[in-house]
Amino acid sequence: MREFLGTPVDRIDGPAKVTGTARYPVDETRPGMLWGHLVTSEVAAGRLRALDTEAAARSAGVVAIFSPFDPLPIPPLPSISNPAGARWAPLADTAVHHHGQVVAVVVADTPEQARSAASLVRASYDVERGRVDLDPAHERVPAAVDHGQDPDIGYSPDGSTVEQVLAGSDVTVSGRYRTPVQNHAAMELHSALAWWSDDGRLHVRTGHQAIPWLVGELSLTFDLDPADVDVVATHVGGAFGGKTRAGVDVKLACAASRVLGRPVKIVLTREQVFTSTVVRAATEQEVTLGAHRDGRLTAVVHRSRSAEAAVLSDLLVAPGHTVSRVLYGAEAMAISQRAVTAHLPRTGFMRGPSEVPGLFALETAMDELADALDMDPVEIRLRNDTPVFPGTDLPWSSRHLTECLRIGADRFGWSERARRPGTRLDGDWFVGLGMAVTSYRAAQVAPVAVSVTLRADGDAEVATSAVDLGTGMATVLAITTADALGIPIERVRVRLGDSALPPGGAALGSTGTAAVVPAVRAAVRAAMAEVRPDATAVPFAEVLRSAGRTAVTGRGETRPRGALTDGHAHWSFGAQFCEVRVNRWTREPRVTRMLGVMDIGRVVNAKAARSQIVGGMVWGLSAALLESIEFDPSARMTNADLAGYLVPVNADVPDVDVVLLDVPDLEHNECGVRGAGEIGAGGMSAAIGNAIHNAVGIRLRELPITLDRMFTPREGNERP
Numbered sequence: 001m002r003e004f005l006g007t008p009v010d011r012i013d014g015p016a017k018v019t020g021t022a023r024y025p026v027d028e029t030r031p032g033m034l035w036g037h038l039v040t041s042e043v044a045a046g047r048l049r050a051l052d053t054e055a056a057a058r059s060a061g062v063v064a065i066f067s068p069f070d071p072l073p074i075p076p077l078p079s080i081s082n083p084a085g086a087r088w089a090p091l092a093d094t095a096v097h098h099h100g101q102v103v104a105v106v107v108a109d110t111p112e113q114a115r116s117a118a119s120l121v122r123a124s125y126d127v128e129r130g131r132v133d134l135d136p137a138h139e140r141v142p143a144a145v146d147h148g149q150d151p152d153i154g155y156s157p158d159g160s161t162v163e164q165v166l167a168g169s170d171v172t173v174s175g176r177y178r179t180p181v182q183n184h185a186a187m188e189l190h191s192a193l194a195w196w197s198d199d200g201r202l203h204v205r206t207g208h209q210a211i212p213w214l215v216g217e218l219s220l221t222f223d224l225d226p227a228d229v230d231v232v233a234t235h236v237g238g239a240f241g242g243k244t245r246a247g248v249d250v251k252l253a254c255a256a257s258r259v260l261g262r263p264v265k266i267v268l269t270r271e272q273v274f275t276s277t278v279v280r281a282a283t284e285q286e287v288t289l290g291a292h293r294d295g296r297l298t299a300v301v302h303r304s305r306s307a308e309a310a311v312l313s314d315l316l317v318a319p320g321h322t323v324s325r326v327l328y329g330a331e332a333m334a335i336s337q338r339a340v341t342a343h344l345p346r347t348g349f350m351r352g353p354s355e356v357p358g359l360f361a362l363e364t365a366m367d368e369l370a371d372a373l374d375m376d377p378v379e380i381r382l383r384n385d386t387p388v389f390p391g392t393d394l395p396w397s398s399r400h401l402t403e404c405l406r407i408g409a410d411r412f413g414w415s416e417r418a419r420r421p422g423t424r425l426d427g428d429w430f431v432g433l434g435m436a437v438t439s440y441r442a443a444q445v446a447p448v449a450v451s452v453t454l455r456a457d458g459d460a461e462v463a464t465s466a467v468d469l470g471t472g473m474a475t476v477l478a479i480t481t482a483d484a485l486g487i488p489i490e491r492v493r494v495r496l497g498d499s500a501l502p503p504g505g506a507a508l509g510s511t512g513t514a515a516v517v518p519a520v521r522a523a524v525r526a527a528m529a530e531v532r533p534d535a536t537a538v539p540f541a542e543v544l545r546s547a548g549r550t551a552v553t554g555r556g557e558t559r560p561r562g563a564l565t566d567g568h569a570h571w572s573f574g575a576q577f578c579e580v581r582v583n584r585w586t587r588e589p590r591v592t593r594m595l596g597v598m599d600i601g602r603v604v605n606a607k608a609a610r611s612q613i614v615g616g617m618v619w620g621l622s623a624a625l626l627e628s629i630e631f632d633p634s635a636r637m638t639n640a641d642l643a644g645y646l647v648p649v650n651a652d653v654p655d656v657d658v659v660l661l662d663v664p665d666l667e668h669n670e671c672g673v674r675g676a677g678e679i680g681a682g683g684m685s686a687a688i689g690n691a692i693h694n695a696v697g698i699r700l701r702e703l704p705i706t707l708d709r710m711f712t713p714r715e716g717n718e719r720p
């Protein structure tokens, strides 16, 4: 049955959101609640020498001030996704690891009192030199990189090295690519409300991407049975990887509430979201490609260096491992990842954590290779598509990159692209077309359980602790349940985002939909098997009524698994195209058209999936032209707000066209669904850079592509 699956369905929570009745964690209150406000470090490195809290303590409404000199009982732990990494807890010691590190929390009766008193706290420091650069002199080999891979991977034909393969190539290109530090800037500020009930249970209301992980992390931190941690996040106002771990707001609210015996709520300021939560680390990447005269790749060499926060690092992302390993079938590959410790906020996940920087480097290099060969950029990618996971004989679960490229080129009018840069002028604007390939792995990172309850009145209820970050998970649950039961979507009640419900895994790594949809199907099957084991077509409500039962519940589960599993490599692919106009006098680039053609398996909600890809491509545009956290020479953030940290507004975003191939990947799961969350962000920044090169012949290997760089490219970048 495919009544709803794949059709465009409006968000079931849309009316609640647009009428303001949807309650987000940041909206939650509690009787007798106190408010905490963070005091954060003004310096990036050194030691907190003293804290003058006298004036703050005398300030109206102040109940308590916690600091390293009067700490809260929070044990220093490593990130749960990087257990070998640094251990840290807020306020546990006086070492300062980054600008914006919390050095005190002021708790008062009202948020205004807490904020005002926090402004009266005076800190003095023994300042050391902060560093946020990627100086190779400081690099080290990490023990492991994301998904437990070795830092150095690759292959080459028997009896030869990658260097020998490169040396024997007809053409080689080589470049150094840089990507900056970024922040998610989710619309809902990071916040936590925590209280302890008389039975010793901990209650938390906070925006989070994986309730089972938060429960695990808090039970470990506060020495509790996981069953005694209650977390609810019915709606989450954006996360993008920035809400995958318990942040300082969460741990401080829980600990302060326990000590003070009252509910405590902490809401970060927008500046603190930049300085005191999670960032995407900067990267420097060297890519060398070798090819035969006909465009077939001989070798891919991708060496990247990423910053890793001294304070806490969720994982070391490996741009080359994630993208260069999978995109093209080369004869030889050498991919490596190095780490450079830096005075940054917690380094962690951000939409396409390795894919966004990695694809910028690789897909710019591919454009340079096409240039060097005088070959069309689409054609060179077609020639390097591969039926197997490169260097192995492992087939893909489903890979339709060639279709994405052909459909995209045709639909976008790729044949209009000028062969030589700087030759297509329209008024005062040079016109360029660019493209790139994008990719994202399809895996499952956490177990997922879903229950489906069928009622004698004909309604159904689907329940899981999976969260909806704005991605449309609530609607996915409703669609899948209605579809499997053959009932109208209005008859499905969705309950989610509550730790009391069956554990719904993690809304990250583009894994949510593909992990949840088969679990819903299994839960429906389990419930139906109880209602009518004889498989007759009588509606479940009638069967329940005639049996005198009011309801029956079934449970379905899916298990974690890697992207290389069951004899297949599971990845999604897509092709992205754009048109950029560059002003001939000011060199201002304007993106005027974008197209993404995506192979994400079967589509569940055509409207939401399209929306995800559009959003991802706008992220790509943003990464290409606008976003960067800038640091002063002492490693302090200089633009930690939405005035100085630029993101696109409507006027920056053109019409975005999306095609979803909608080919079910039945090797991946019974429903053929993969994921749509991150792939759209992947190749877009390279596509835009490639279009700028096509327009005016300027090749920038550093993001963002700002006007100053268009005029004075630095080492590694080229102008005509």
Ligand code: MOS
Binding pocket: 209, 239, 240, 241, 242, 244, 349, 350, 351, 352, 353, 507, 508, 509, 510
């Ligand atoms: Mo995504 S960066 O895995 O939330």
